[in-house]
Amino acid sequence: MANIKPASLKQGVIPKQQLEARINAEEKLKGDPIAADAPTRLTENGVMIYNKLLTSFPKDFLTSSDSHTLEIVANSLDMMQTAQEDINSRGQLLADDSENPSIRIYERYSKIFNTFGSKLGMSPKDRAALAIIMTTQAADDEDPLLKALKNR
Numbered sequence: 001m002a003n004i005k006p007a008s009l010k011q012g013v014i015p016k017q018q019l020e021a022r023i024n025a026e027e028k029l030k031g032d033p034i035a036a037d038a039p040t041r042l043t044e045n046g047v048m049i050y051n052k053l054l055t056s057f058p059k060d061f062l063t064s065s066d067s068h069t070l071e072i073v074a075n076s077l078d079m080m081q082t083a084q085e086d087i088n089s090r091g092q093l094l095a096d097d098s099e100n101p102s103i104r105i106y107e108r109y110s111k112i113f114n115t116f117g118s119k120l121g122m123s124p125k126d127r128a129a130l131a132i133i134m135t136t137q138a139a140d141d142e143d144p145l146l147k148a149l150k151n152r
Contacts, residue, residue, distance in 0.1 A: 034062040039071045043078055050074035053120075062120070069116050076113035080106055 014022075038050040053074060054062070062070065083106035092100055118126065 031063045031065050033060050034064055034067050034070070038074070039067070042071065042074060045081065046074050046078035049077045057120075066120060069119050072116045073113060073120060073122070076109045076116065079109040080113065083109065 034054065036054070038047040038054075042050055050070060053070060083102040086102040087100055087106065090100055090102075092103060094100055117123070120126075
C-alpha cells in the first residue's frame, strides 16, 4: 500500500469538501477509545510499562483496535528488561563459555518491539508527524478567530 498520510497531515491544496469527507471517514474507522485497564496477561512490570505507554500518547489517539499492539509492545519491553537484567547479572558468557541465552531473547523481543512499536507511531518519523498533529490541534484550540468560526 502507498505511504498514505492521515488527512490532518496532508500537504498541498485539497478541496475542503474532499478533506472533510476524508477526516470523517478516518474518524469512523478509529473505533472506540482504548480501555484504560491493562491486560491481565502482563506481569506487574508489564502493566506498569503498558500504563506508561498508554499515557504517553495524546488523549483519544489510541483506539480499541490498538490494545493488542500496545500489549505486545509492553510485553516486549518487559521481556527485554528481564533479559537485560540476566545479562547484567550473569554476563554475556556463562561459566562454560557458552553464550547467555538471554542475549538471543533480548534480540528476539527487540525485533518484536521495533515491528509493533512502529505500528503505534513510536519511530522517530512517526513521532515527528504526531508532533505536527499535536501542535496544530493546540494552535487551533488557542486561536480565538477559529473558535469564533467553529461556534457559528
